[in-house]
Amino acid sequence: MTDLTNQVAIVTGASRGIGKAIALLLALQGAKVIAVARNEDELAALTLKTQGLSLVADVALESDAQQVIDNTLLHYGRLDILVCNAGVGSFNELENFTSTEWDRIFDTNVKGTFLLCKAAVPHFKAQKKGHIIGITSDVAKRTFAHGTAYGASKFAQDALLASLRKEVRPHGIKVTSIYPGLVDTYFNDTTPGSAAAEKTHLRPGDIAQAVRYVLEAPAHVVVDELMLHPMSQEW
Numbered sequence: 628m629t630d631l632t633n634q635v636a637i638v639t640g641a642s643r644g645i646g647k648a649i650a651l652l653l654a655l656q657g658a659k660v661i662a663v664a665r666n667e668d669e670l671a672a673l674t675l676k677t678q679g680l681s682l683v684a685d686v687a688l689e690s691d692a693q694q695v696i697d698n699t700l701l702h703y704g705r706l707d708i709l710v711c712n713a714g715v716g717s718f719n720e721l722e723n724f725t726s727t728e729w730d731r732i733f734d735t736n737v738k739g740t741f742l743l744c745k746a747a748v749p750h751f752k753a754q755k756k757g758h759i760i761g762i763t764s765d766v767a768k769r770t771f772a773h774g775t776a777y778g779a780s781k782f783a784q785d786a787l788l789a790s791l792r793k794e795v796r797p798h799g800i801k802v803t804s805i806y807p808g809l810v811d812t813y814f815n816d817t818t819p820g821s822a823a824a825e826k827t828h829l830r831p832g833d834i835a836q837a838v839r840y841v842l843e844a845p846a847h848v849v850v851d852e853l854m855l856h857p858m859s860q861e862w
């Protein structure tokens with residue numbers, strides 16, 4: 628089993644929802660967590676609990692992504708884990724989507740994953756070790772009405788990660804895609820914690836436990852893909 632103590636882990640989209648739960652659980656396992664998001668106040672509150680680092684950054688901006696990796700290396704001298712979790716979505720009939728909204732979804736979900744991986748991979752290659760985890764979605768593997776923009780972005784993010792997995796495996800770098808079903812978060816301007824969602828949704832902590840399972844696999848094991856759903860959601 629891989630021990631997470633003192634492992635240096637970047638988690639994007641850590642100000643709330645799934646990313647926050649991942650950051651808290653990794654910190655609890657002894658990892659040094661770098662929490663990344665745009666909301667400075669939420670990050671500051673989280674960092675009080677993780678005792679790690681928080682970096683305010685927009686994952687869709689190349690300079691921000693590069694600075695996240697550079698500042699991590701400056702502060703800790705190492706990077707072991709990159710969790711690409713930051714993501715946004717909205718749902719509409721295709722003709723009602725603005726190109727601005729299309730760009731927001733693709734820039735965050737696809738370009739954000741690309742930029743963070745692009746900045747991290749040279750470091751992982753140099754140390755012949757590293758683990759990239761992408762929080763994608765079960766809709767990376769199925770389609771549904773009103774999901775043109777979000778679904779297409781998650782298919783694209785998934786293809787990026789699957790291709791990267793083959794590219795970097797010879798360098799000792801693991802790439803894992805995690806595909807959640809419905810999770811009770813702030814996603815798409817929802818408010819978590821309702822009695823209804825308790826019956827129909829996974830909790831952010833369920834995804835964090837999946838991340839922990841994947842990261843704790845022995846060095847010779849890579850979990851390529853992991854999908855999880857609430858019992859009430861048919862797949």
Ligand code: NJP
Nearest residue numbers: 640642643644645664665666685686714764810812813814
């Ligand atoms: O959503 P939410 P989730 N740069 O809204 C951050 C996937 N997923 O936890 O920047 C940097 O509670 C934002 O921070 P802030 C989903 O596609 C979800 O559910 O401060 N960070 C916040 O911390 C996504 O990939 C469900 O606004 C940016 C976080 O992202 C992942 O799970 C189902 C950013 C979003 O927190 C986490 O989403 C599924 C940017 N440009 C997949 N833009 C589900 N909830 O049902 C956003 O299959 N963030």
